[in-house]
Every structure is written in C-alpha cells, then in structure tokens.
Amino acid sequence: MHENARFAFKGRLRTKSFVEFAHHRAARLGLEIEVGQTSVDSVALNVSGAAELVDAFEMACSLGPLDCLVLDVVRHGSGLAA
Amino acid sequence: MSGGDNWHPVGLSRSIEAGSSAGTRLFGQELVVWRDTSGVAHVWEDRCPHRGMKLSFGFVRGDHITCLYHGWQYDQGGYCQYIPAHPDLEVPKTIKVPVWLTCEQGGMIWTTLSENPLPMSDDREPTVPLRSLYFGCGVDVAVAALDSIRLVPFATDASADTTVSRVNDMLFAVSCAKDRILIGVQAISDARTAFHLAIRGAPEFYEGTGQNHFLGWALQLRHALEHSAEAANSVVGQEVA
Numbered sequence: 093m094h095e096n097a098r099f100a101f102k103g104r105l106r107t108k109s110f111v112e113f114a115h116h117r118a119a120r121l122g123l124e125i126e127v128g129q130t131s132v133d134s135v136a137l138n139v140s141g142a143a144e145l146v147d148a149f150e151m152a153c154s155l156g157p158l159d160c161l162v163l164d165v166v167r168h169g170s171g172l173a174a
Numbered sequence: 175m176s177g178g179d180n181w182h183p184v185g186l187s188r189s190i191e192a193g194s195s196a197g198t199r200l201f202g203q204e205l206v207v208w209r210d211t212s213g214v215a216h217v218w219e220d221r222c223p224h225r226g227m228k229l230s231f232g233f234v235r236g237d238h239i240t241c242l243y244h245g246w247q248y249d250q251g252g253y254c255q256y257i258p259a260h261p262d263l264e265v266p267k268t269i270k271v272p273v274w275l276t277c278e279q280g281g282m283i284w285t286t287l288s289e290n291p292l293p294m295s296d297d298r299e300p301t302v303p304l305r306s307l308y309f310g311c312g313v314d315v316a317v318a319a320l321d322s323i324r325l326v327p328f329a330t331d332a333s334a335d336t337t338v339s340r341v342n343d344m345l346f347a348v349s350c351a352k353d354r355i356l357i358g359v360q361a362i363s364d365a366r367t368a369f370h371l372a373i374r375g376a377p378e379f380y381e382g383t384g385q386n387h388f389l390g391w392a393l394q395l396r397h398a399l400e401h402s403a404e405a406a407n408s409v410v411g412q413e414v415a
Contacts, residue, residue, distance in 0.1 A: 120223060122266025144260040 095143040101153055102134045103163035110135050113157040114149075121145040121152075177201050179288040180343045183358030183370045184217060187278050188303040195239060197230030200287065202363045205274070206230040207283060210237045210250065217285035218252055219272040229271065280345065281372035282358045295342070301356065302380040304371035304388055307396045313359055316367040317346070319402040320357070323395050325350035328380070328387045347374070355388060369395070 101110065107130045114137055118125035123145055128136030137153075139146055156162045177200065184198050184207050195208035197220050206220040206229040216239075220228045227243040234240075238255065240247045245258040252271040257263055274285045277294055281301035284294065309316050325336040329352040336350045346357040354375070360368040371392055373380045 120268055122268040142263060142266070144257075144263050145266070 093143045094140065095146045096138070096140040097146050097150075098128075098168040099137045099139060099150065099153070100134055100166040100168075101137070101156070101162050101164075102166070103156075104161045105132060105135055105156075106159050107132060107135060109157050110153075110160045113160070114153055117149055117152045121149055123149055177287045177361070179286065179290060179292045181277070181284045181286045181291060181294050182344050183282040183284050183360050183368075185283050185360075186303045186306055186370050186372065187215070187281050187283055189306065190215060190283065193234045195230050195232065195234055197228055198360075198368075199362045199366075200285070201361055203287065204228070205285070206232075206239070207285075208234055208239050210234060210239075212237065214250070215276050215278055215283045216250065217274045217276045217283070219274075221271070222246060223254070223269055223271060280356050280358065280374075282356075282370050284358075299374060300376055301372040301374055302377050302385060304355070304373060304385060304392055307369045307371065307392060307399070308362075309367045309369070309396075309399050310365065311367060311399070311402070312364055313361045313367050315402055316369065316399055317359060319395075319399045320346060320348065322398055322402075323348075323391070325353065325355065325391060326387070327351040327353050328384050329353050329375075353388075355391075369399075 111127055115125060123139050123141035126138040128138060139149055150165060154162050154165050182200055184200060190196060190207055190209045192209050192213050193211045195206055198205050198207055204220040206218050209215045220230050222229055222241040224246050225243055227241055229239055229241060231242045232240050238247045238249050246254050247256040248271055249255050252273040253267055254265045254269040257265060274287060275291060276285050279297050281303050320338050325348055327334060327350045332351055334351040336348060339347050341347050344359045348355045356372045356374055358370040362368055373384060373388055
C-alpha cells in the first residue's frame with residue numbers, strides 16, 4: 093500500500109544535519125522525499141512510498157542524528173492508495 | 175591502510191562450515207564470513223541495515239542469512255527479501271548489505287575491499303588445512319618473524335634449508351625439502367594480524383600425521399611471533415617514552 097505523508101519534525105535541530113539524515117534514511121527505505129520549510133526548530137518533509145516504510149522513516153527520524161533532539165512529530169494528510 | 179586492490183585471506187575454508195557464519199575484521203572493518211547450505215562462501219559488511227546488529231550473530235538458512243535481531247532476511251546478493259514484521263511488504267532494493275567479492279583458493283577464503291581488484295591467480299592445487307594463528311602486532315612485524323623459524327621436513331628424512339618466499343602480497347610459502355606451508359596473512363587492524371596456515375599437498379599424504387607434524391611447527395611460530403611482537407611493542411614504548 094502506497095502512502096503520501098507530510099511530516100513536521102520539531103525540536104532542537106541542526107537543519108543541515110537533520111535533512112542529510114532524512115535523505116539517507118529515505119534512500120535506504122526506497123522512499124521519495126521532498127524538503128519543505130526548515131528552521132532551527134522545525135523541518136517539514138513530504139514523504140511517499142510503501143506505508144510500512146513511511147512508518148519506519150518516521151521512527152528513524154524521531155530518533156534523528158546525534159546532534160539533533162526531536163521533541164515532537166506532527167504527521168498530516170496521509171493519503172493512502174492501494 | 176585499506177588493502178588497495180589486493181585480495182586478502184579472511185579464514186581457512188574449513189573453518190566456515192556450510193550453513194554457518196563468523197565475524198572477522200580486515201583493516202579494522204567488521205566483516206561477516208558465511209557459507210550458504212550449497213557451500214558457497216560470502217563476505218559482507220557485518221551490519222544489518224535495519225538496526226546495525228552484527229549479521230555474524232545471525233543464522234544461515236538455505237541461500238540467505240537472517241539477522242538475529244528482527245529476522246530480516248538477505249539473499250546471496252545482500253538484498254533484503256523478507257521482513258517478518260511486514261510479511262506482505264515488497265522490500266525495496268535499497269535495503270541492501272554491502273557485499274565484497276569472495277573466492278576460495280589454497281584452502282582459504284579470500285576477499286577484496288576493492289571494486290576493481292587485481293585478478294586472482296587460478297590455483298587449484300590441493301591443500302590440507304592446518305590452523306589459524308592470531309597475533310597482537312601489525313603485519314610487518316608478523317611477516318618479519320617468519321625468517322626466524324626453521325621447518326622440520328615431513329615428506330623426507332633428509333635435512334634441508336627452510337626458505338620463505340612471497341607468492342603474492344598476502345600469501346607466503348615456507349618450504350623445506352618437499353614440504354611447503356602456505357601462510358595467508360590477514361591484516362585485522364594496524365595492531366592485529368592473523369596467519370591462516372595450510373599444507374600444500376595431497377590430503378591422502380598429509381592428513382593426520384602430517385597435520386600433527388606441522389601443528390607443532392605452527393605452535394613454535396606462534397611462540398616466536400608473540401616474542402617478536404612483545405619486543406617490537408617494547409621498542410615502540412621506549413620510542414614514545
């Protein structure tokens with residue numbers, strides 16, 4: 093099952109490091125990723141691919157790279173397609 | 175230190191039975207050496223892409239190796255084929271373990287960390303495995319100690335000189351009269367080295383008594399090398415001090 097998800101990862105983020113980490117995880121999981129608005133405390137991402145792997149992506153990014161601390165994850169507009 | 179385009183021994187063929195796996199290191203890089211149930215040997219990065227667990231702790235079933243942690247299964251190409259938590263998921267090809275070229279020769283399993291390795295010679299002469307020895311010193315110190323050990327011949331009673339020759343960058347031959355011991359040198363790290371020893375010759379001649387004869391020599395070699403390593407480390411310590 094395919095899913096399109098919009099994420100906002102919030103916390104104390106080093107934007108460059110977090111976005112690199114997200115790209116690496118998305119590539120590993122075979123997901124499409126687009127980076128939206130970024131700041132030192134929030135990074136917006138659009139991610140699409142197999143639903144199970146989008147979930148895995150959320151889990152991986154909630155842990156984040158060593159130099160970032162994710163305090164909250166907001167997930168919007170999951171569009172599921174069979 | 176990375177090994178360049180050379181091939182490197184990572185164990186005796188006999189030490190990895192079909193359906194088993196073991197962890198080792200080459201230039202500090204952690205590797206899993208495993209043999210599928212059809213007998214083909216594989217050398218991969220020793221790390222599951224999922225959570226980083228060592229694949230050498232996993233188990234081999236048929237032509238795949240399974241991570242001990244969450245059961246992710248990888249085929250012979252290193253591609254994840256099955257995730258037990260998501261049995262219906264078509265696993266993307268991006269979930270893959272880095273694999274290294276592997277071959278077996280001279281009774282040893284060889285690998286290379288290069289994507290464009292030098293060609294491996296085609297050596298199909300029979301060998302009889304002896305054992306692997308591990309030392310707390312670098313390759314240069316270990317190899318230098320080879321010159322200090324005399325081989326007592328097995329195939330003949332006649333006394334003869336012992337000679338050490340280099341077959342390739344990581345393979346040495348210690349010869350005496352008709353006997354020849356192959357030594358594959360594994361650079362585990364800057365400070366650890368393994369020697370993988372095999373007798374060049376027919377199994378029907380050397381197995382049993384011949385192996386026992388040269389095992390004694392192997393123990394002398396280990397003793398000499400440990401002594402050399404201690405001396406070298408002592409010198410290094412004095413230089414640092």
